[in-house]
Amino acid sequence: MSRLEGKVCLVTGSSGGLGAAFCRKLVAEGAVVAAAGRSLPRLEPLVAELKAWTAEARTRATCGPAGASARPSAGSAAIPASGAGTEVSAATGTAAAPAAAGSRIATAPAALASADHLAVELDIGSWESVQAGVRQVEAALGRIDVLVNNAAAYGDLTRAPFWELPIDEWDRVLATNLRGPMLVSRAVVPGMRARRQGHIVNVASATFWSGSANWAHYVASKGGLIGLTRVMAKELGPDGICVNAVAPGFTLTAASLDLVPGAESYGVDRGCLKRAQQPEDVVGLVAFLASDESGFITGQTIIVDGGRQFN
Numbered sequence: 464m465s466r467l468e469g470k471v472c473l474v475t476g477s478s479g480g481l482g483a484a485f486c487r488k489l490v491a492e493g494a495v496v497a498a499a500g501r502s503l504p505r506l507e508p509l510v511a512e513l514k515a516w517t518a519e520a521r522t523r524a525t526c527g528p529a530g531a532s533a534r535p536s537a538g539s540a541a542i543p544a545s546g547a548g549t550e551v552s553a554a555t556g557t558a559a560a561p562a563a564a565g566s567r568i569a570t571a572p573a574a575l576a577s578a579d580h581l582a583v584e585l586d587i588g589s590w591e592s593v594q595a596g597v598r599q600v601e602a603a604l605g606r607i608d609v610l611v612n613n614a615a616a617y618g619d620l621t622r623a624p625f626w627e628l629p630i631d632e633w634d635r636v637l638a639t640n641l642r643g644p645m646l647v648s649r650a651v652v653p654g655m656r657a658r659r660q661g662h663i664v665n666v667a668s669a670t671f672w673s674g675s676a677n678w679a680h681y682v683a684s685k686g687g688l689i690g691l692t693r694v695m696a697k698e699l700g701p702d703g704i705c706v707n708a709v710a711p712g713f714t715l716t717a718a719s720l721d722l723v724p725g726a727e728s729y730g731v732d733r734g735c736l737k738r739a740q741q742p743e744d745v746v747g748l749v750a751f752l753a754s755d756e757s758g759f760i761t762g763q764t765i766i767v768d769g770g771r772q773f774n
């Protein structure tokens with residue numbers, strides 16, 4: 464049995480980058496995923512891809528002894544680890560799965576629950592949108608077992624000393640990156656508290672440790688999220704809910720490629736492991752923190768950066 468079999472996971476900011484990679488990994492581990500974002504058309508290719516994988520897995524599991532033995536297991540098939548270049552065939556509805564640059568082999572999807580993956584419009588900057596999105600997921604999928612607070616203002620931010628940062632941009636970054644995860648958590652926790660179980664995974668950043676200059680609003684927002692993670696862990700622990708954070712180092716997503724000239728080699732020399740970080744380097748920890756295998760870990764922030772920072 465896959466460790467996330469039948470778990471319903473809501474992932475914010477899923478239209479690309481790390482969010483899409485998290486969705487793929489969670490589905491590969493057996494979850495049913497609600498992929499959330501501000502634009503439904505941008506989410507639909509990913510959700511079509513996830514549905515195609517799951518439909519294929521269900522077919523394999525229900526076509527007799529030979530089919531049952533062909534049920535996907537760890538390492539049995541390659542799925543793309545980033546959204547780049549993924550296409551869904553209009554003729555067959557099945558996902559073509561080109562290997563993304565630098566991607567590693569992941570497991571095939573094993574989600575065999577009757578519910579299917581869902582795209583949901585959800586702007587974490589708006590309490591109304593958050594409530595409507597969470598209600599939609601709960602109505603369609605029955606509950607939310609896992610929340611991954613991934614969405615953030617990240618790639619398009621001004622780089623300048625704090626005294627020069629536009630004050631309205633400071634407010635937008637804090638509102639998105641700190642208030643946003645608080646709002647989504649606030650909408651999701653009543654259901655988790657009623658069931659006395661749940662996992663919340665906040666996506667922070669290793670920049671909190673490096674103190675990345677000229678990025679005060681972003682670094683402060685992620686530092687605040689690490690503090691929020693600890694408070695939420697204390698407040699939700701009595702209800703059996705685990706709250707943790709992952710802090711990725713500089714990871715090669717589309718947003719990062721636009722951020723730094725020479726992104727492919729940026730900071731590689733500063734890590735213990737001398738290579739660039741890919742989204743697939745982060746997904747395993749998120750799947751672990753989403754699962755009951757991490758059920759006695761809470762309030763923690765774990766850096767995933769190939770050993771650039773030590774916590």
Ligand SMILES: NC(=O)c1ccc[n+]([C@@H]2O[C@H](COP(=O)([O-])OP(=O)(O)OC[C@H]3O[C@@H](n4cnc5c(N)ncnc54)[C@H](OP(=O)(O)O)[C@@H]3O)[C@@H](O)[C@H]2O)c1
Pocket residue numbers: 475476477478479480481482500501502505585586587588612613614615616617618639666667668669710711712713714715716717718719
């Ligand atoms: N890549 C890295 O090096 C790195 C390192 C450390 C931490 N992180 C964190 O990892 C997460 C993903 O980063 P990424 O590299 O994948 O960048 P990304 O592609 O820009 O991902 C950010 C996502 O957040 C969404 N978003 C922004 N504002 C939103 C809002 N108000 N409501 C809902 N969604 C919103 C964006 O959706 P739209 O498509 O609607 O704009 C986008 O899908 C972020 O939390 C980032 O801070 C990234």
